[in-house]
Amino acid sequence: MPLDISAGLRSPGDSFPFRQEVTLEPQQVMGDTITFKGPVVLEGQFCVTDRVLHLWGDLTATAQGHCANCLEPASYPVRVAFSEVFFPVGQQPREESDQPDDLDRFAYDGQEADLHPMALTLAVLELPIRMLCKPDCDGPLGELRKKLTQHADQEDMLTAHPFSALRQLLNKDQEV
Secondary structure (H helix, E strand, O other): OOEEOHHHHHOOOOOEEEEEEEOOOOEEEOOEEEEEEEEEEEEEEEEEEOOEEEEEEEEEEEEEEEOOOOOOEEEEEEEEEEEEEEEEOOOOOOOOOOOHHHHHOEEEEOOEEOOHHHHHHHHHHOOOOOOOOOOOOOOHHHHHHHHHHHHHHHHHHHHOOOOHHHHHHHHHHHHO
């Protein structure tokens, strides 16, 4: 459902609170399918100046995917502060603009602004590169790695210790 900005168009420069819920479709991120549990919530303020819509506030959501280590289900709380600018359709900056950020701005049409593209962009960019089911997850190889490390440590103590040769001499002297 688009955000009604008619009050901002009638009263330029005045700010108005808003709360908008946006449903995002599953996204492929780094080979994993990320879904957003429940709607993504955008809360904040907006104002219109010179027919340019300014929005600022917070986005909150819960992303669900798979743990990068053990492949168990994992969730990640997404919370990001935003400050975005929307231009009226047809009045977006030209491609030859000297401001690189001008090409990344969003558009609104008439008295409504579709916040879906902004919510999708903000939510996906805030995701971690690797999602974990718990902060210290080692995955299925973690236990194997621990056992191998313990076993290697015990063997190393017998053979690779710098004074292991002296230990062998001490044992030989005791036997004689």
